[in-house]
Amino acid sequence: MPMYQVKPVSPGDIKIDLPTCMYKLPNIHAQGMNCNEHALQNGEVDPALKALEDRQDEVLRRLYELKTMVDGLTKTVSTPDADLDVTTLSHAPAESVFRGTADLDSLLGKDLGALRDIVINANPARPPLSLLVLHGLLCQRYQVLSSVHLHSSVSGVPPPLMSCLGPRHIDNYARHRFQLGFTLIWKDVSKLQMKFSTQNMCPIEGEANVARFLIRLLGAEPQDPVAATQMDSWIDTAVFQLAEGGNKERAAVLRSLNAALGRSPWLLGQEFSLADVVCACCVLQAGQTSSAPANVQRWLKSCQNLGHFDCVYPLLQ
Amino acid sequence: MVGMLFPHLSEKLPGRKLKKRAGEEEQQAQSKKALKKQQKEAEKAAKKAEKQAKLAAEQQETDEDDFAKDRYGICPMVQSQQKLDRVLVRVQDLTPEKAEQQIWVRARIHTSRAKGKQCFLVLRHQQSTVQALLAVGDRASKQMVKFAANLTKESIIDVEAVVKKVEQKIESCSQQDVELHVERIFVISQSEARLPLQLEDAVRPEGEGDEVRNGGEGRATVNQDTRLDNRVIDLRTTTSQAIFRLQSGVCQLFRDTLINKGFVEIQTPKIISAASEGGANVFTVSYFKTSAYLAQSPQLYKQMCICADFDKVFCVGPVFRAEDSNTHRHLTEFVGLDIEMAFNYHYHEVIDSITDTMVQIFKGLRDRFQTEIQTVNKQYPSEPFKFLEPTLRLEYKEGVAMLRAAGVEMGDEEDLSTPNEKLLGRLVKEKYDTDFYVLDKYPLAVRPFYTMPDPNNPKYSNSYDMFMRGEEILSGAQRVHDAQLLTERAMHHGIDLEKIKAYIDSFRYGAPPHAGGGIGLERVTMLYLGLHNVRQTSMFPRDPKRLTP
Numbered sequence: 001m002p003m004y005q006v007k008p009v010s011p012g013d014i015k016i017d018l019p020t021c022m023y024k025l026p027n028i029h030a031q032g033m034n035c036n037e038h039a040l041q042n043g044e045v046d047p048a049l050k051a052l053e054d055r056q057d058e059v060l061r062r063l064y065e066l067k068t069m070v071d072g073l074t075k076t077v078s079t080p081d082a083d084l085d086v087t088t089l090s091h092a093p094a095e096s097v098f099r100g101t102a103d104l105d106s107l108l109g110k111d112l113g114a115l116r117d118i119v120i121n122a123n124p125a126r127p128p129l130s131l132l133v134l135h136g137l138l139c140q141r142y143q144v145l146s147s148v149h150l151h152s153s154v155s156g157v158p159p160p161l162m163s164c165l166g167p168r169h170i171d172n173y174a175r176h177r178f179q180l181g182f183t184l185i186w187k188d189v190s191k192l193q194m195k196f197s198t199q200n201m202c203p204i205e206g207e208a209n210v211a212r213f214l215i216r217l218l219g220a221e222p223q224d225p226v227a228a229t230q231m232d233s234w235i236d237t238a239v240f241q242l243a244e245g246g247n248k249e250r251a252a253v254l255r256s257l258n259a260a261l262g263r264s265p266w267l268l269g270q271e272f273s274l275a276d277v278v279c280a281c282c283v284l285q286a287g288q289t290s291s292a293p294a295n296v297q298r299w300l301k302s303c304q305n306l307g308h309f310d311c312v313y314p315l316l317q
Numbered sequence: 318m319v320g321m322l323f324p325h326l327s328e329k330l331p332g333r334k335l336k337k338r339a340g341e342e343e344q345q346a347q348s349k350k351a352l353k354k355q356q357k358e359a360e361k362a363a364k365k366a367e368k369q370a371k372l373a374a375e376q377q378e379t380d381e382d383d384f385a386k387d388r389y390g391i392c393p394m395v396q397s398q399q400k401l402d403r404v405l406v407r408v409q410d411l412t413p414e415k416a417e418q419q420i421w422v423r424a425r426i427h428t429s430r431a432k433g434k435q436c437f438l439v440l441r442h443q444q445s446t447v448q449a450l451l452a453v454g455d456r457a458s459k460q461m462v463k464f465a466a467n468l469t470k471e472s473i474i475d476v477e478a479v480v481k482k483v484e485q486k487i488e489s490c491s492q493q494d495v496e497l498h499v500e501r502i503f504v505i506s507q508s509e510a511r512l513p514l515q516l517e518d519a520v521r522p523e524g525e526g527d528e529v530r531n532g533g534e535g536r537a538t539v540n541q542d543t544r545l546d547n548r549v550i551d552l553r554t555t556t557s558q559a560i561f562r563l564q565s566g567v568c569q570l571f572r573d574t575l576i577n578k579g580f581v582e583i584q585t586p587k588i589i590s591a592a593s594e595g596g597a598n599v600f601t602v603s604y605f606k607t608s609a610y611l612a613q614s615p616q617l618y619k620q621m622c623i624c625a626d627f628d629k630v631f632c633v634g635p636v637f638r639a640e641d642s643n644t645h646r647h648l649t650e651f652v653g654l655d656i657e658m659a660f661n662y663h664y665h666e667v668i669d670s671i672t673d674t675m676v677q678i679f680k681g682l683r684d685r686f687q688t689e690i691q692t693v694n695k696q697y698p699s700e701p702f703k704f705l706e707p708t709l710r711l712e713y714k715e716g717v718a719m720l721r722a723a724g725v726e727m728g729d730e731e732d733l734s735t736p737n738e739k740l741l742g743r744l745v746k747e748k749y750d751t752d753f754y755v756l757d758k759y760p761l762a763v764r765p766f767y768t769m770p771d772p773n774n775p776k777y778s779n780s781y782d783m784f785m786r787g788e789e790i791l792s793g794a795q796r797v798h799d800a801q802l803l804t805e806r807a808m809h810h811g812i813d814l815e816k817i818k819a820y821i822d823s824f825r826y827g828a829p830p831h832a833g834g835g836i837g838l839e840r841v842t843m844l845y846l847g848l849h850n851v852r853q854t855s856m857f858p859r860d861p862k863r864l865t866p
Contacts, residue, residue: 114718119748149705151750152683173665174773175712185705187750198747199722 104142104179107217109197115145117181120210121193124157124186128207129281129312131192132164134214134274135182136308141218145169145178151187160314161186180217208239208278215274227268234267234275242282250286257283258293265302276303284309284316385458389465391504392475405475408442413494415480422447422476422497423505425553427516431466438465439490440476440497444558444692446490449478449497456500465499471508471516471550477501491555513547514539520554522696541852548857548866556696559689560854563682564842566689568633570681571654574674580629580656585618587611587635591816600639600649611637614835619657620796621823623831629658629670636835641861645850646788646840650859654841656793657833664769664779664795665710667832668755671791672708675753675783679704682845690846699847702752702786709754711745713777716756719744730760730776742787752844757781759794766810767803767820769795769832779832785844793834800824 018024108116122128138144146165150157165184171177194204194213204210212235215221222228237256241249257279260267267275280303283292289300303309406420424440424447431437434453439446451457451465468474478497486493518537544551551557572582588602589612600611615632622630636653656674660666679702682690690701717727720741727737745754761770761778771777780794797803803821807814814821842854852858857866 114715114722115712117748121750147707149707149709149749152679152702152704152706173663175710176714183749185749195748197722198744 104217109200115175115178115181116196117145117183118214119183119185119195121151121185121187121189121195123189123192124154124161126192126285127161127164127315128192128210129285129315130207130211130278131184131214132311132315133277133281133308134211134218135165136311137218137220138180138182138214139166142179143177144180144182145172145175146182147172147184149183149185151185153188154186157186164311164315166311206239207243208235211235211274211278220274222268222273227273230268231273231275235278238275238279238282242279242286250288254283254288254292254296257299258295261295261299265299272306277308280309281312284312287316383458383460385456385461388457388501389461389503391507395505407445408440408447408492409445411445411447411480411492411495411497413482416482416495417479419477419479419500422478423473424476426468426470426472426474428470429466429468431462434459434462436462436466438468438499440474441553444555444562444688445492447492447495447497448487448490449476449499451499451502461502465502468504469508469510471512471553472504473506473508475501475503475505512550514543514550516550516554519544519551520556520696522698541850545852545858545863546866552856555692559692560842560846560848561856563686563689563693563846564838564854566682566686567678567838567841567845568652568654570678571631571633571674574677574681575629575631575656578629578670578674580631580658581622581627583619583622583627583630583632585612585615585632585634587637589617591819598639600637613638615653615655616657616833616835617820617823619655619833620820620831623657623659624798624823624826624828626829628829629656631656633838636837643861646843648839648851648855648858648860651840651851651855652838654836654838655833656835657831659829659831664830664832667793667795668710668757668781669707671793671834672710672755672783676704676706676708678841679753679845680706693846693848697846697848702845702847703746703750704753705749705751709745709749709751710757710781711754712758713756713760714758716741730762732760732763738784738789739787742784745784746787752786753784755781755783764794766806766812767794767796768806769797770806781834783834783836785841786847788840788844790840790844791834791836793832795830795832798824798828798830 104116120128120131122131135144135146139146146169148162148165150162165182169178175181191205192207192210194210195201196204204213212221212232222231237253241253245253257267264270266272267279276299280300283289283296283300289297292300304313403421405423406415408422408424411420411422422440422442424442427439427441427446429436429438436451438449438451440449451462453459453462476497476499478499478501480495481498482494483496487496515537519539521536521538539551552561576582588604588609590609599613601608602611603609614636615634619630619632632653632655634653634655635650637650638647639649640647656667656671658667658670683702714729716733717729720727720737723740723744725737725740733741741756742752746752757780758771758777759780759782760776761768762776764778764780769779771779778794780792782789782793783791797806800821803824804814807817807821837851839851839854839858843849843851846854848854852860
């Protein structure tokens with residue numbers, strides 16, 4: 001598909017008296033033109049052009065998809081009873097977004113030769129228990145190089161905190177063998193902080209947000225937006241009301257936990273999720289284990305039985 | 318007629334007369350001036366006479382009426398004529414607990430300011446200063462106050478005084494809660510009146526001197542060369558005192574930590590027969606009928622000690638580099654803190670040992686030298702030095718990747734340029750918030766021939782650099798301890814085997830695997846304190862342009 005055509009600047013068949021002292025080459029202009037004409041006559045298209053076309057088609061297709069999605073959303077928002085739409089809607093995007101989440105390259109950007117190191121600055125006064133649990137889960141999934149450091153702004157921490165990521169990996173001399181770095185720095189910070197790529201990403205603050213980041217690396221966040229929302233809600237409740245709240249708030253949260261756990265084994269139903277990790281860690285940290293209601297007690301016990309929480313117990317006084 | 322025709326002319330005519338009159342006046346004025354001059358001279362003479370009379374009178378007064386004659390004066394030169402049993406209190410020990418005590422103090426006059434019948438002195442000893450007060454009264458005579466006021470700055474004096482608490486803190490002195498009420502004052506050693514540099518100028522914080530350009534009130538600063546030319550006076554400043562006390566601390570902590578770790582301190586020769594690293598950058602000295610070199614690193618000898626089963630050794634001593642580089646961080650002679658250590662299976666054992674030593678030094682400085690750090694910060698403000706324990710270790714490849722992500726274009730096996738080093742330091746600090754880290758696994762091509770190649774990748778080597786605030790302070794590696802491989806590597810680098818025969822031979826009779834490194838004491842001090850020139854942390858620096866003092 002030529003966009004415009006130009007007349008040949010010189011006809012290919014000019015007759016010139018050529019000197020005979022030099023060697024001859026075939027006329028390249030004539031040849032080239034023949035070639036082009038040939039291609040166009042056969043209806044063949046330049047591959048670059050074809051790729052561009054394909055890309056445009058793809059963009060248009062995605063735009064249409066988006067449009068239908070937004071249309072669907074407007075419908076649900078304007079007519080709250082139309083819950084049928086939610087389910088049909090929710091699955092399509094959910095699958096496309098979350099498919100293949102466990103691929104570190106797509107999640108964290110391409111490996112440029114540097115170890116992809118997640119750096120977490122935590123205050124030793126409030127060890128981020130839930131992150132330790134997630135670290136254990138990450139270790140099961142990936143080759144993780146874990147290290148604990150003490151920043152000079154802190155004069156010292158109890159030995160269990162220095163060994164909270166388990167024993168040093170035997171291969172730690174070869175950093176290139178690892179897929180992921182997990183560096184915990186005990187530092188005098190007011191809020192827990194995670195740094196990953198300092199150029200492309202701002203630091204993530206708060207234990208809950210870092211937990212949400214880490215769970216994505218496991219590809220273990222709920223696929224269903226309703227469950228995802230519930231999970232977020234439980235995490236926020238745990239962090240703002242259990243960990244930072246007063247006695248009254250804590251009691252209220254324990255009551256609602258108890259109620260939810262009476263209905264299902266885990267907070268989000270039949271499956272263990274990040275909500276369970278964060279809430280359990282907050283209950284444990286608040287020291288409410290013994291005074292907790294029955295369902296909560298049973299739930300804590302099941303958490304413990306999973307084995308993911310083994311690293312947390314030594315840190316509880 | 319003329320006047321009528323040209324009225325303006327007629328009016329102008331008397332001008333000549335005027336001129337004449339002016340001439341007369343001039344004469345008169347001259348005579349008047351002369352008169353005045355005479356008068357003035359007479360007055361002057363009278364004044365002079367008066368002054369002389371006054372001086373004479375004063376002299377008389379001093380001679381006759383000075384009741385405090387024995388309370389001040391210039392001591393005869395101390396030639397150890399007598400051994401006094403007098404206790405001298407150090408200025409830094411003058412605290413409110415000593416209030417109302419009568420004590421003797423020896424100190425320098427930092428500043429003096431006379432104000433009518435009073436004289437305020439600031440006495441200085443090392444990093445501490447205290448205010449002293451003389452006032453005309455029943456203890457001190459007018460003459461005594463005058464004597465004190467006329468003492469030259471930087472003179473050393475003995476003062477007997479009563480310690481008094483003050484109500485308002487004296488902000489300008491280090492001893493803020495007390496002052497001295499002087500009863501006796503004797504000069505031990507007088508300073509010349511003209512100082513090559515003023516101490517106040519030498520401790521003025523960076524940047525304050527630049528205000529001239531901005532139209533502000535300009536204040537003098539002392540430039541680096543004036544300081545170094547008059548190093549004795551420059552070293553008296555509180556900042557210099559603090560810097561070199563801290564440097565002594567670095568040395569001591571280095572020794573203490575390593576001795577605790579089971580290291581042995583060794584002494585190595587500084588005059589050597591052959592250049593250890595192939596011949597460049599060494600000073601030649603004449604050695605009887607031949608020539609010799611000044612050691613550019615004690616490495617060969619450290620390694621020989623390892624081969625002689627000393628296991629872990631360190632040495633502290635001068636190192637010479639004949640590099641004609643005039644930068645903020647190069648000296649031709651500096652103090653090297655060198656470590657060499659045999660390891661069991663992996664050279665990271667040595668990295669761990671060295672980094673732990675550094676961390677112990679940083680911690681020791683942080684905990685024991687806080688006053689010194691504060692003093693230096695007053696003149697050269699900088700962020701406190703941050704570090705991690707255990708120390709962060711990154712690989713060279715990662716460093717390159719980080720630099721590339723930041724937009725730097727460089728090859729895999731290219732050495733880090735100084736700006737890239739600095740940039741990498743900033744990137745690492747941004748992510749890990751540490752001013753100290755190790756970069757491991759340098760490309761083999763950029764390291765000396767005795768560096769052990771990496772077992773998994775022949776492009777890389779078992780070598781490492783350590784950085785403080787983005788500047789290299791230590792360079793080290795696992796050394797080749799096998800004579801065969803060493804010969805190969807030397808040949809690959811095109812080194813004359815004859816010249817390093819002794820070095821290679823020392824590994825022929827069995828050598829333990831070992832690694833080590835050397836640190837520059839001046840650089841460590843400079844970077845720990847966040848100073849900008851290594852000459853500030855070298856007591857009598859040697860660089861291509863300076864050989865004195």
